[in-house]
Amino acid sequence: MQSETVNTAEGLLRELAPQVLGALVRRHGQFDACEDAVQEALLAATVQWPADGVPERPRSWLLTVATRTLIDHWRTDSARRRRETAAALDPTEGSGFESQDALVLLFLCCHPALSPPSQLALTLRAVGGLSTAQIAAAFLVPETTMAQRIGRAKQRIRDTGARFVLPPPDERAGRLGVVLHVLYLLFNEGYTASSGPALHRADLTAEAIRLTRLSHRLQPGETEVAGLLALMLLTDARRAARTDPDGSIVPLADQDRTLWDATAIAEGQALLTGTLGSGPVGPYQIQAAIAALHDEARIAEQTDWPQILALYDVLAQVAPGPVVTLSRAVAVAMVNGPVAGLALLGTLDADDRMAHTHRLEAVRAHLLEQAGHPQGARESYLRAARMTASLPEQRYLTLRAASLSDLPVRSTPAPPPSS
Amino acid sequence: MKYMIMMFGGLGASLIDRSPEWITNMQTTMMRMDRELRETGEVVDSRHLMDPGQATTVRFQNGAPAPTDGPFAEIKESLAGYWIVEGSHERAVEIASQVVAVTEYPMEIRRMMDQSAQE
Numbered sequence: 001m002q003s004e005t006v007n008t009a010e011g012l013l014r015e016l017a018p019q020v021l022g023a024l025v026r027r028h029g030q031f032d033a034c035e036d037a038v039q040e041a042l043l044a045a046t047v048q049w050p051a052d053g054v055p056e057r058p059r060s061w062l063l064t065v066a067t068r069t070l071i072d073h074w075r076t077d078s079a080r081r082r083r084e085t086a087a088a089l090d091p092t093e094g095s096g097f098e099s100q101d102a103l104v105l106l107f108l109c110c111h112p113a114l115s116p117p118s119q120l121a122l123t124l125r126a127v128g129g130l131s132t133a134q135i136a137a138a139f140l141v142p143e144t145t146m147a148q149r150i151g152r153a154k155q156r157i158r159d160t161g162a163r164f165v166l167p168p169p170d171e172r173a174g175r176l177g178v179v180l181h182v183l184y185l186l187f188n189e190g191y192t193a194s195s196g197p198a199l200h201r202a203d204l205t206a207e208a209i210r211l212t213r214l215s216h217r218l219q220p221g222e223t224e225v226a227g228l229l230a231l232m233l234l235t236d237a238r239r240a241a242r243t244d245p246d247g248s249i250v251p252l253a254d255q256d257r258t259l260w261d262a263t264a265i266a267e268g269q270a271l272l273t274g275t276l277g278s279g280p281v282g283p284y285q286i287q288a289a290i291a292a293l294h295d296e297a298r299i300a301e302q303t304d305w306p307q308i309l310a311l312y313d314v315l316a317q318v319a320p321g322p323v324v325t326l327s328r329a330v331a332v333a334m335v336n337g338p339v340a341g342l343a344l345l346g347t348l349d350a351d352d353r354m355a356h357t358h359r360l361e362a363v364r365a366h367l368l369e370q371a372g373h374p375q376g377a378r379e380s381y382l383r384a385a386r387m388t389a390s391l392p393e394q395r396y397l398t399l400r401a402a403s404l405s406d407l408p409v410r411s412t413p414a415p416p417p418s419s
Numbered sequence: 420m421k422y423m424i425m426m427f428g429g430l431g432a433s434l435i436d437r438s439p440e441w442i443t444n445m446q447t448t449m450m451r452m453d454r455e456l457r458e459t460g461e462v463v464d465s466r467h468l469m470d471p472g473q474a475t476t477v478r479f480q481n482g483a484p485a486p487t488d489g490p491f492a493e494i495k496e497s498l499a500g501y502w503i504v505e506g507s508h509e510r511a512v513e514i515a516s517q518v519v520a521v522t523e524y525p526m527e528i529r530r531m532m533d534q535s536a537q538e
Contacts, residue, residue: 356473386473402442
């Protein structure tokens with residue numbers, strides 16, 4: 001019961017964090033100093049609320065504490081801040097912009113002048129309301145490193161002279177692209193590390209979904225925001241089935257589909273249905289549509305691969321790239337046989353962008369195995385195992401390779417299937 | 420006292436001739452031990468390193484740093500990962516022995532130097 005109160009209080013805090021920060025920045029400027037002040041207010045609340053109970057007007061409570069912290073900071077800082085201090089003490093309330101504040105903050109934290117790691121960290125702190133220690137734990141780096149990263153990011157934002165307003169209309173689409181990419185990275189960061197020492201990173205996935213949901217609520221007309229949210233929900237729905245109790249990876253075709261989260265799938269599908277056709281179709285919506293087709297199949301054999309291939313064809317036109325080609329090769333193999341898939345994979349061999357990922361070799365290994373070339377498959381599995389940075393994936397690939405090593409050694413490769 | 424327990428070998432190429440059963444047994448043992456040591460609070464940190472096939476070695480040659488593709492040591496002698504545990508030397512030896520009994524790869528135990536002046 002006690003911990004439930006704490007969790008509810010924490011959820012409330014995290015939701016209020018960007019609102020309070022927005023109100024503070026709107027009134028005083030100085031994103032930098034305001035962000036520190038809000039962090040202190042959040043810390044005070046974390047200590048006081050579980051003991052004294054959640055205050056009647058939690059938002060005002062936080063705003064008062066943060067404002068007081070800001071004023072203390074200015075007073076000790078220097079007397080030349082006197083003018084700002086007087087303005088801060090002015091009791092007139094905010095101007096009704098609050099709902100927009102979280103969105104403005106999101107755009108600010110995903111400023112193109114920042115590196116992706118800084119964008120992720122700052123977004124989690126300023127919009128997500130997470131502490132530096134929590135963010136450091138999620139990214140497996142020491143707290144001092146994360147504190148410096150966040151400090152530099154804030155410094156950089158100050159240097160660019162960015163103001164606390166939404167990007168102008170002519171920049172809006174491009175800037176939204178960066179925001180969506182940051183949210184997408186955040187999701188993947190949590191989703192690809194899913195076992196053992198990295199178990200708590202699942203929180204990053206939940207946080208990415210929460211922030212994307214917020215983003216969608218604030219700009220319901222943006223079809224790609226809805227598409228990204230649908231993609232996350234439809235992908236995350238398979239989480240429980242993705243690893244076995246040992247933490248080993250279970251490939252999509254072998255997953256126990258009764259473990260999939262039906263509620264998340266339904267929400268993702270509804271989002272997608274309401275979005276497709278209502279505006280421009282971008283890569284996130286297409287990927288969500290592909291994820292939905294996988295989720296709809298009750299058993300792997302019912303998967304509508306021809307439809308998935310058709311969607312990959314569209315994706316390859318809208319957002320071409322080696323990763324899309326790779327996924328398309330899997331669909332091609334399912335529709336036209338492994339040999340056709342392998343031929344498409346061959347077009348990626350000379351692509352430098354694939355030189356440092358294990359995925360090309362992993363897919364090739366699967367297709368070679370399906371095509372009846374155990375030797376070649378084994379070598380590809382081992383190459384992929386040497387290239388992956390994910391422990392569960394390394395285990396999976398090594399095991400697949402080892403399972404092929406008991407086969408009798410052939411002097412000549414097996415002929416390709418005549419189909 | 421903090422000790423670093425380092426494992427050498429056990430990466431990609433050195434697993435080539437092992438059976439799936441052997442690999443599964445090795446992996447489940449490692450994961451079980453890692454989980455148990457975390458639950459008892461003995462592990463301060465643990466990391467696995469990627470296969471050294473993609474490593475880069477930087478040497479000082481002709482008066483300047485010279486990066487070259489490839490690992491410093493042979494794959495059998497390459498560092499595969501480490502645990503940092505809090506406890507006695509005897510306990511660190513005990514942990515390492517349990518792992519070596521299964522993996523057959525050597526482990527090295529080193530006491531970590533005290534950096535408390537910084538903390």
